[in-house]
Amino acid sequence: MRRWVVYTAGFLFVGCISIGGVVYWKYEPSHHWNGMEVPVLSVPALSRDDTLTDHEPSTSSVTEPVPEATTPSTPEVSTKSISAFNVLVLGTDARKEEYARSDVIMVLHVMPELRKVNIVSIPRDSRVLIDGVGYTKINHAHMLGELKGGNTEGTRTALQTVSNFLDVPINYYLKTDFKGFEDFIDTIGGVDVEVASDVYLYHAQTTLAKGPQHIDGKLALSLVRERYAFPDGDFGRQYQQSQILKNVAQEILRPEHISEIAGLLTRVKKDIVDTNFQDSDLISLAWLLKGMSTNDFTTKQIPGHSGYEMDPLEHLRLYYWIPDKVKVMEISQSLLKDPF
Structure with missing residues (x-):
């Protein structure tokens, strides 16, 4: 015995x-991820000038339609083995019976072997070239795609526009909407944030006090949407967005969640509107983020200046964040391209 x-x-x-x-x-x-064949959803149209320099004059041709680029109508999903990959993160403002603009636009350059992630945030008012439309706000890309071909075309147009703007390929994407984001945060039990100073959240009609906070989905959504309460406007909002992104992984992989990771992942995926990540990819990505410190993240925002230009969609002079072409390309080269 x-x-x-x-x-x-x-x-x-x-x-x-x-x-x-x-x-x-x-x-x-x-x-x-070692030697893994990752998809290539979009590649930049290298022959075109897709960004606006600080010194580029405003002309009437900017408001006229631009011929379609020689890119496929749907993403050509090719694969290749690389040591790093780019992820487009989209947060859309979808509501019932409305087409969705991208309220949150971030590109992550993930380097699994180095255990580092670079995050580049793109202001939603950035003035960029969208195929067949002209220079307009980057957050219009998803909406314009949806008008042509629903959710799939909305994703494709957003992918191609960001790829062109930053001159980098995109391998993966994660897309959620307001409702999905709020439910997602509640599903994982809330998320930790560090608030630099008291901030009034307009959409939640409440004030979030300075210091470390553990907040639910409603407050998290209000925080990532808030712009006017931060001294640096949209840049303060982008900082909060990247902070929440980093801290979400900490919540998913808390010890009390490990035993239920499969069920948790199923619930989380219901809140993600669309993604080409597999379940195993999401678990591995969360594992990567969980083991990283603040020093392992590099966060940059698109440099440029404020300005007003004619918009080809509204036919009015609108506020834009006008990117600095040279600095954008420097950021793309140093933070978003495979160093290996």
Whole structure:
């Protein structure tokens, strides 16, 4: 009997070690992504000048339609093995019976082997070239695509516009809307944020006090939408967006969630409107973010200046954030392109 207990214990021990090894090999970031064939959803149209320099004169031709670029009508999903990849994160303002603009636009350059992530935030009012339309606000790209072909075309147009603007390929995307984002934060039990000073959240009609806070989905959504309460406007909002993104992984992989990670992931995916990540990719990505410190993240915002220009859609002079072309290309080269 004693020998049987020893044998059983031995088999269980070996079994646990084997299962642990399989899980580690499948999800641990440096193993999961090493040499993996990742999709290439969009590549930049290199022959065109898709950004506006500080010195580019405003002309009447800016408000006229621009011929379609020689890019496919749907993303050509090719694959190749790389050591780093780019992820487009979109937060849309979709509401019932309305087409969705992109309220949150970020590109993540993920380097699993180095365990580092670069985050480039794009102001929604950035003035960029959209195929077939002209120079307009980048957050119009998704809406214009939806008008032509629904959610799929909205995603494709947003992907191609960002790819052209930053001159980088995009491999993955994550898209959610207001309702999905709020439910997502509530599903994982809220998220930690650090507030630099008291901030009044217009959409929640409440004030978030200075210091560390653990907030629910409603407050998190109000925080990432807020612009006017921050001294630096949209840049303060973009900082909060990147902070929440980093802290979400900390919540997903808390010890109390590990045993229910599969069920949690199922619930979380219901709140994501659209993505081309597989379940194993999302777990590995969360694992990567969980093990990183603040120093492992580099966050940049698109440099430029404020201005007013004619808009080809509204036929009015609108406020824009006008990107500095040279500095944007420097950021793309240093933060969003594969160093290997």
